[in-house]
Amino acid sequence: MWCVRLDLWALAVVLLSLPHSSAGSIMGAAVNIELLHQDTSPQVRAHYSLVSSLPCPSLEELCNEGNCVDPLSSSPVKGVLPSPGWCVRQWQKTIPQNHTSTLQLGSDGAVSLYSRADLSVRSDTNRLNQPPCVSLPPPVRVRAGCPQEIPVDVMDLDGDEIRCHYAKTGLGEFMRLDEETCTLLYGGGAYLGQYSVQIMVEDFPSSVKNQIHSKAKPFSTVSVHLLITVESGSECSAVPEFTGVSPAGGAIIHVLPFEEVHVNITVDSSVSEIAVIGPPGLLISPMETGRDSQSSITLSWVRGPNPFAHLLSVCFAANTQSLQSHIRCIWLQQTQTDPLPPGTELKCKEQELQMSLVLPISFLESLHFSDFQLNDPACPVFYNTTHVTASFSLTGCGTKRLHLGSELLYTNTLRSINPNSTISRVATLILPLACRFPGQQAKGPSFKIAIPDEVETFGAVSFWIEFHLPGEGPLASETRLARMRSLQPVRAARELRAMGRMDMLDLHVFSNCSLDRAELMVGRCIESETKDFVNTRPLLSHGCAAGNGTLEVLTSSSTVRIYRLYLGSLGIMGDTMYVECLVQLCVTTKQSQRCPDPCTGTADNTVVNNILTHNYTVRSGPVRLIKGTEPSTTTAQAAQTAGPVTQPSNSQVATASASRTLGRGAFWVVTVSLAVQLLQLMENFITD
Structure with a gap:
């Protein structure tokens, strides 16, 4: 049994310059088909995958033709970039052997996915043909002015040749097709926006290999739709790269019944997320960042009784605020086994x-x-x-x-x-x-499990961040003679003092939560010299110092976090910076326990022993770094990670600036108020 990589593509490409995607728009879709029975049944089973921008649509919104089945009814996988985030929906449906499905969300343009299967017995193998399988990658991001390769992986279990024909070219100089390497080559010349690409994939007998213009009729056809986002970028810097422990693109993992698969993915730098699209039931661990600033996740999947396709793709890409790595896809092949003999x-x-x-x-x-x-x-x-x-x-x-x-x-x-x-x-x-x-539930009047929502657990809380010089601000007594998490000293660059800029600044993160044992947890913090955060530097990653320019100041309050920023060592040389942080609250279900420390990697993932709020994003306005400059005050709204960050309006800036004379010293204050969202129900709630 063979599996060959796509040598030639069947492409129907349509490029449309679109505005930024609205909520619930289609960002990618694919259809793969398999035969229902080893006979000439006029129907096939179609496996659909769709990427939608948030909020995540229901299956009823996607399947307007009816008879769609979600095989596991599992929670959709989600991602953050591009904003406002995205999710994956997957379903199955029995369709005719020659069929076009039309997918549409809201008022956006419809996406058509065409598929066709030849159900006759092949003369070269005396068997029915197995259509090729096409992968669906995470949302594709490229930078204006920066050439990039965009691969789409296809596998064929029959070892057939894959050919391409163009229904519509219309590519111009924006993108061209390399038919030998099966890669779309983006030349960098497109305007900012989003571009729709439709790809048709067809398989041919191996006897037509190297006959590019052959008129041979293909066995079958499947299709994939991509929405490519062209973003702004000041320079074509190197993108994140996957390290050697990550699986190579096109790798095949054979999976026996009830076998568990583990895949480790590591990136050579600190990133915002490692976006993954895979089969239903795929578990993705929280992203971890090591001391060497490498980011990593672990994927796990258990093959149980399922109606999935024999070939399942897992595609992943590493995203920062302004960059995306090259996309890789691997394949899980569900190995077919012979039936057990009578008497077993x-x-x-x-x-x-x-x-x-x-x-x-x-x-x-x-x-x-x-x-x-x-x-x-x-x-x-x-x-x-x-x-x-x-x-x-x-x-x-x-x-x-x-x-x-x-x-x-x-x-x-x-x-x-x-x-x-x-x-x-x-x-x-x-x-x-x-x-x-099977799972069992506790029954009877003696048992009652109450699962609190976020407001019931933590109350109506708010978060905010402030910037103060060391020894100033509401916690001056704790920052004047600071106790650091790390004992390694960090020295600021002397040229900052010579040029009149600050060399040290304390980042304060607050929550007003009054719940006993509640702990404030700060995830990643990034800094940018521009308010659009096109180019960023990491300040914190999972609550850990992202380099040698940030140290945590230990405080006596569990709802306050302070981080000392050594601006020279961080390479912050401008007069102004903008800061964005992810925050959340945690409370343990037992008094003897502590919330997990993501920096030391001591979290115990085997037992649910704490309750967490959603992740929320706090973004500051401009922070002036010149000594003696009178700071202004800006109000910003905190949003969930998956949602947009609300920037301050002009009226907010003007009002806050008018009251700035009430402050003392050269410090910056950002107040953030937030309407707390309901906490998703937990599967288990452990009490003392």
């Missing part, structure tokens, strides 16, 4: 936490039974003249415990091991074993 028994004993297997040997005659073993080779596997048997504890013999939706899953594998290291023609056996126990 697998018993799962929940009370005894035990699994037992009885396997007839009538179909295993060519195997060496003495070479059979479980995950733990020390656990015995028995055999006689009629059966292979094994009985083992669900907590031993290398058995893994996983969660599959609401079920608890115990898995092991019986396999034959070749004792010789040389290549052998001896048959091998790989038999996944799994026991599934």
Whole structure:
């Protein structure tokens, strides 16, 4: 069985200059098809994926033709960039073998996805054709004036050739197609805005290879729609790069039934997010930033009984406020297994936490039974003249415990091991074993679980940030002789003092929450010399210093965070800066516990032992860095991470500036008030 990368594309490209996408607009869509049965049924199963800008639409809004099924009813994956953020919806539908689906949200233009399948038996293989699969990447971002490659990955299980034809070219000098490397090449000459690209993919028999202008009829067709955002950029700096531990583009991972897949993705720099699009049920860990400023996430997926396609794509890209890495896609191939012979028994004993297997040997005659073993080779596997048997504890013999939706899953594998290291023609056996126990709910009058929302837990709170010189402001007593989280000193650049600019400034982050044990948590903070945050520098990443120019000042209050900024070491050389931070509140469910410290990586992800608010974004106005300059005061609104940051109006600036004479010293104050949103319901709430 082969899987080949797209050598030539079938493209129908339409470019439309659009304004910034409105809420609920389509930012990408794809359709893949599979045969329902190994016969000439006139219908196929279509797998749809769609990326929408926030707010996330419901399946009913997307499927206006009816009969759409969400296979897992899982929560949609979301991303932040480009603003105002996006989410992914996936569903399935039975459609005719030749079909066009029209997708539309609100008043935006409709997106048509065309698919076609040839259900006749192929003369070259005597089998039905398997259509190619096309991946859907995260929203694509490029910079005006900066050339960039935009790959779209396609795989074909039959090993067929992939060809391209243009329904409409219309590309001009904006973008051209490299048919050999299967890459759209953006030349950098487009205006700011968004451009729609429709790609049609077709497969042909391998006998037409290198015959570019062949009139051969394709077996099948699938399509993908992309919305490419062209953003402003002052220079074509290097984009974030994935490190060696990240999977290579086009990699294939074969997944057995009930097998768990782990994928680590690491970027060589601090980024705002690692955007991922994958199959339903894909778990994405919170992004972590190490001491070397590398950003990383872990993806995990468990293959359970599912109606998904045999090939599933996972595409990812690293985003900063102004840059996007090259997009990579990998493939999860759900390996097909033969049915077990009659007489096979697998018993799962929940009370005894035990699994037992009885396997007839009538179909295993060519195997060496003495070479059979479980995950733990020390656990015995028995055999006689009629059966292979094994009985083992669900907590031993290398058995893994996983969660599959609401079920608890115990898995092991019986396999034959070749004792010789040389290549052998001896048959091998790989038999996944799994026991599934459904989730149970506590019933009866003695149990009542109350899950509070955000307002009930934390009250009506507000956040704000302030800038003060060390030893000044409301916490002057704690910043005058500061206790630092790190004992390593940071020295400011002398040229700042010589040029009349400040060399140190304290960033204060406040919350008025009065809840006992509530802790203020500050995530990433970035700085920019311009209010549009096109080019940014990291100040904090997950509450940790992003470089050698930021140190945390320890305070006596859990709802106040102070960070000392050494402006010279941070490379801030201008007269003005703008700052943006992500903030949230945390409270533990047990008095003996503390909220996780993202900086030290001590969070325990196995037990839900704390309640968190949403992430909220606070963005300042201009912070003057010249000594002796009278600061002005600006009011800004805090917004959820997924939403836009509200900038101050002119009337707010004027009103605040008129009252600035009430302050003392050279400091900057930004007051942020926020209407707290409802907290999403937690699956588990642990009490003392």
